[in-house]
Amino acid sequence: MALSCLFSSCIFTLASLGLPTDPPPAPPAGPKFTLPDPPPLAAPLPPQDVVRGFVDHVTKSAAFGEEAVAFVNRQYDERVAAAPQDLAAFPDSALAVLSEDFRRALDSATADDPTAAASRFAALAHGDDPYLSVNAAFFAAQALIDLDNVRDAHALLHDVFTRHAPATRYTTHADHLLFLLAYSQVHTLQYDAAAAGFAHFLQHCPDTPERFTVTARQILTELERRQPGRLGDVHDLMDFSRRELRLARTDEEMRARQAEAIRLLDQLIEEAEENEKNGQCNNSGDSKKNQRRSQAQRNRQPQRNAQQSELREAGGADKELEAARRARPGESWGKMPAREREQILQALQKQFPSQYRDLVEQYYRQLSRESSRP
Template structure:
């Protein structure tokens, strides 16, 4: 994972407490790192069955000596990628792509990963799909990455922790809460074999997404973050427009609920005042003296003119409304609400 993406995750979760998140994960490990001899034997069996040319056999043998090196799971995954590159030209292109730091030009496509047109056994293809999915996630192309990672079996890859981590990153960003919690639960079931950089962030992601509620301002902020990511990638199609409309609809509902709550509070306050005293004043108030009412002074939204709405409020009143709503929520959600008002204003301008 690139430092940029890893740092962005850490920063976005920095305020979240991970206390108690691991308590629900005390269970038997659901995965284990494969051993070097087992992977090497799979390769020997495959090459023997495929009757590979002597030159390829020699190259692969040099890459996989009998004496096991002290490789990490990630390094074993790279060995498998390099092995595939020796055996096939398209796999060589995949290796060059996934070992590069960033994408240049159009997104490279490798449709053969999803079929059996290449002479690779299923377990090798799974490892190649993981490498492609990992690279896509590092490029922030999370939808494409998830397509590669969500069905790849952890038992077949050389680096199962990395597969689960990148899958969880996609689910976290794409707001697939239940899937993300399940993936992180599987990942954290074997904490002893997780790279430290994955372990810390995985715990933070779990503590962050577990309390997420549908239609909350937290969810809306995450939806807007995903819209920004897509726009940064130059994507402004139907998916983005749908998400933008979803954000506005959720904020509309939230504001409507807030208005109803304010109405109820006002009605309760007025009812309390009326029931507290039936004494009539002996003389009318002097016009120059203020009345002694103690009501909140809020305007009933239902008494506003039909043409008045949040989108075309004058700047001063819009700022007051924004401030009132913002006070109900943490300050880091202010940008979400501001963007909501800007979108409404743009829609009014186009009418």
């Protein structure tokens, strides 16, 4: 009975997503979607090395205006002389001077317009300049996750990690970038890649704020305990479909994930029915043997058989329920108090540099003064 209720609940959830449930379609041989190869990962560089490489790159590049490059170099020299340990935010502010599109994207982000921010940063992320592309992808991924569009966030991160490998050398946000990549992998059901990503993050980013490392350890533990092909995977597939339908996206990959959810659920139902049949056969065999026992034993046997049957049914249900309770990827994240989850998301979203406007205004004031000279 417990199993029937459990599977009925799953079927109801599938129906609420718009999946056909009566009668169930013939399950396909397997999923039609393919998982991408995980991109190469590398350890983050010290912020001072990233910024020095950034300034050298900008100085040699012909993609940026001469006046903007000269201004960035002067600002870099002044900051190195004043506080060389506080350079982490400099590339973002400098990129806002060097790229008008990057500045507008930052304006959208700080104005709490994630849709515009995601669109503008994503356009920059597809560019060829590694520093502009990787840092734009970092901000775009934050905005997309804020919109619950994890699939596009992953696609963007996977692209820059592949095209600009190692991507961590081009940003001072490397620790959070690695976290976002693994986070997007686990929510697009790339379990092995996500496990490797979180392990890499924990190994190479020990100084990241505790709320990120704790979450990474929780999800990594859940991934290690995952039971493939069980109810946990059905739940994840349905959750993936829910997000896609909310975004009005019904492409081949989403339909393949839906079909895989139905296939797994159908397989679990068949297993439960087979286990129930085996239990009934065992009960029948036990009854025939018990007929040859003493009258006292036969009098007591019906009660024992009933108890054994109840235990057998309950045991099967308990095992399946336990499988459902076993940690699913992201389960602890989902059960985390809303306040704590919000703090982590806000911490990611607040990576937008607060100083970039000051540097941009300073740059334009300088241009104004120079243009007014006789």
